[in-house]
Amino acid sequence: MSFPSIDLAKELARIDPVPWDDSELAPLTAHELAVLASIKRGESARPARRPTTAPGRRWRRFALPAFATAAAATALAVVLPMLAPTAATAFTPPPLEYSPIEQSVAEVIADARAQLLASNEGTPSRTVETVGWYVELEPEESDDVVIMPQRIERTWNEDLSGHQIITAGEPYWADPNTTVPVSADVPAEGTVISEMEFAPGEFFVPVVTPPSDRPDELRNTLSALGIAHGGEDAASLIDGISSLMSLWTLGDAQHAALLSLLGESAGLEVLGETVDREGRDAIALGAESLDYAGTSRTVLISAETGRIIGIETARITPLPPLGAGDVLSYTLWKDGP
Amino acid sequence: MPLDDDEFDAIFAATYRPLLRYARRRLESRALAETVVSETFLLAWTAKSRKQEITLPWLYRVAQGKIQEHDRRPDRQLPISSGVSEPGADQSGSVLDRKVLVDALVSLPWKEREAILLTYWEELSLAELAVALGCRERKAGAVLERAKARLIRFVGSGVAASSVVEGVRDVVPEH
Numbered sequence: 001m002s003f004p005s006i007d008l009a010k011e012l013a014r015i016d017p018v019p020w021d022d023s024e025l026a027p028l029t030a031h032e033l034a035v036l037a038s039i040k041r042g043e044s045a046r047p048a049r050r051p052t053t054a055p056g057r058r059w060r061r062f063a064l065p066a067f068a069t070a071a072a073a074t075a076l077a078v079v080l081p082m083l084a085p086t087a088a089t090a091f092t093p094p095p096l097e098y099s100p101i102e103q104s105v106a107e108v109i110a111d112a113r114a115q116l117l118a119s120n121e122g123t124p125s126r127t128v129e130t131v132g133w134y135v136e137l138e139p140e141e142s143d144d145v146v147i148m149p150q151r152i153e154r155t156w157n158e159d160l161s162g163h164q165i166i167t168a169g170e171p172y173w174a175d176p177n178t179t180v181p182v183s184a185d186v187p188a189e190g191t192v193i194s195e196m197e198f199a200p201g202e203f204f205v206p207v208v209t210p211p212s213d214r215p216d217e218l219r220n221t222l223s224a225l226g227i228a229h230g231g232e233d234a235a236s237l238i239d240g241i242s243s244l245m246s247l248w249t250l251g252d253a254q255h256a257a258l259l260s261l262l263g264e265s266a267g268l269e270v271l272g273e274t275v276d277r278e279g280r281d282a283i284a285l286g287a288e289s290l291d292y293a294g295t296s297r298t299v300l301i302s303a304e305t306g307r308i309i310g311i312e313t314a315r316i317t318p319l320p321p322l323g324a325g326d327v328l329s330y331t332l333w334k335d336g337p
Numbered sequence: 338m339p340l341d342d343d344e345f346d347a348i349f350a351a352t353y354r355p356l357l358r359y360a361r362r363r364l365e366s367r368a369l370a371e372t373v374v375s376e377t378f379l380l381a382w383t384a385k386s387r388k389q390e391i392t393l394p395w396l397y398r399v400a401q402g403k404i405q406e407h408d409r410r411p412d413r414q415l416p417i418s419s420g421v422s423e424p425g426a427d428q429s430g431s432v433l434d435r436k437v438l439v440d441a442l443v444s445l446p447w448k449e450r451e452a453i454l455l456t457y458w459e460e461l462s463l464a465e466l467a468v469a470l471g472c473r474e475r476k477a478g479a480v481l482e483r484a485k486a487r488l489i490r491f492v493g494s495g496v497a498a499s500s501v502v503e504g505v506r507d508v509v510p511e512h
Binding site: 006008009011012013014015016017018020024028032035036038039040042164166194196197198199201202203204206 | 342345346349350353354355358361362371374375376378379380382383384398399402403405406435438439442453454457458471485488489492
C-alpha cells in the first residue's frame with residue numbers, strides 16, 4: 001500500500017486552531033500587564049473574563065484540581081451560562097446528606113484539634129494521594145452522566161523534581177437510581193490517564209520547606225500559594241488548604257493548625273454529620289465563596305481522627321444546566337499521615 | 338547569573354503570547370489556557386533566582402506539565418478535534434481531508450504528537466524541540482521522525498478508510 005506524500009507544514013498549518021497574526025506584535029495589553037504584575041507578586045493571575053468556546057463543541061470540561069480550584073472555578077463561571085438548559089438530568093454526583101448536630105463551629109474544631117493533638121502522628125511528606133472529581137458537562141446528551149473520579153499520586157522533591165500519575169477511579173452513575181452497568185467505553189478503574197516526570201526545577205511549588213504546625217506560619221505558607229483575602233474568609237481559606245494538601249500530606253499537628261485558622265475565619269457554619277464518598281464518617285463545615293459568586297466550599301473533618309479528609313465545591317444558586325446544590329468538584333484525602 | 342526584573346519583563350513580553358497560543362492550541366478553554374500560562378510564568382519567576390535560563394522552549398516544557406495537571410480529560414483531545422465535523426475534501430487545494438488529518442494527529446502517542454506540533458505549529462528547531470521535550474537532541478530527532486512516519490501511516494489508513502483511492506492525485510479535489 002502506498003501513502004500520500006504530504007506537505008506536513010502546509011497541512012498542519014491548515015488545521016491550526018490559533019494561527020499567528022499581526023496583533024501579536026502590539027504592545028502588551030492592560031490585562032497582560034496585570035498578569036505580569038500578579039506573577040511578580042507570586043500569584044497566579046485570574047483569566048480574563050470572556051466568552052470561550054464556539055458553538056458545537058461537544059465537550060466542555062473544566063478540571064478542578066486542588067492546585068487551581070479557584071482559577072478553574074472562574075472558567076466555570078465564564079462558560080456555563082452558554083450551555084443550553086436541560087431538565088432533570090443528573091450531571092453531578094449526589095450531594096452529601098447531613099444530619100444536624102448540636103455543636104457550634106468552635107466546638108467541632110476544638111474536638112477535632114483535641115483528637116489530633118492527642119495522636120500527633122506524622123510529619124509533612126511531599127507525597128500526596130487524592131481521589132477527586134470535577135464537573136463534566138455533555139450538553140448534547142440527555143442521558144444520565146457517569147461520574148469518573150480520578151486518583152492522583154504526586155511525589156515531589158526539594159529540588160522541584162517529581163512524578164505524577166493520574167489513574168481512573170471507580171466510575172459510577174451521577175443518578176444513584178440508575179442500575180444498569182456503566183458503559184464499557186468509560187476508562188476502567190486503574191487505567192492510567194497520564195503520567196508525568198518533572199525534572200529538577202519543573203514542579204511548581206512556591207514554598208518548598210515543610211509546612212509549620214504554627215497557625216501564623218501556616219497562614220504565610222497559604223499566602224504564598226495564592227490564598228485570597230489573607231485567608232480571613234472561610235471559603236478562600238478552604239481553597240488555600242486544598243492547594244496546600246495537593247502538595248503535602250500533613251501531620252496531625254499541621255491539620256490541627258489548619259483547623260485553628262478555620263476557626264478564626266469568617267463565614268463558616270456547621271452543616272452536620274455525614275458519610276463521605278469513601279464511606280467515612282465526617283463532620284462537614286461549609287462557607288459561601290466571596291470570590292466565586294453562587295458557589296460554596298465544604299470541608300470534611302474525619303470523625304475518627306480529626307483530620308481534614310475532603311473538600312467539595314458546589315453551586316448555591318442555579319446556573320443552568322446546573323442547579324442549586326449541584327456538586328462542582330470534590331477531592332478526598334486519606335485519613336492518616 | 339539571576340535575571341533582574343527588567344530582564345524578566347522583557348522575556349514575558351516576548352513569550353507571553355506565543356505561550357498562550359501554545360496553550361490555546363491544546364486546551365478547549367481559553368480561561369484554562371490563561372491559567373496554565375500564568376502558572377508557567379509563576380514557575381519561571383521562581384526559577385529565575387536559581388539561574389534557570391528562561392527560553393520559550395523551556396516555557397513550553399513547563400506548560401506541558403501544567404496542561405497535564407489541569408486537563409484531566411481521559412482522551413485529552415485537541416481543540417481542533419471537536420471543530421471537525423464531516424469528512425469531505427475542502428476547497429483549500431489540500432491533498433488531505435481535514436478530518437483524516439486530525440484523526441491521525443489525535444491518534445499519535447502524546448509525546449510524538451507534541452513533537453509534530455512543536456515543530457510545525459510552534460516552529461521549533463530540533464535543538465529547541467529537545468529542550469521542550471526534556472530530552473537530548475538526538476532523541477528528539479528520533480521521536481520526531483517516528484512521529485512523522487506514524488502520522489503519514491495513519492493518514493494513509495484514514496484515507497483508505499474514507500474509500501479514497503491511494504495516491505496523492507486521487508485525493509486532490511478537481512479544480
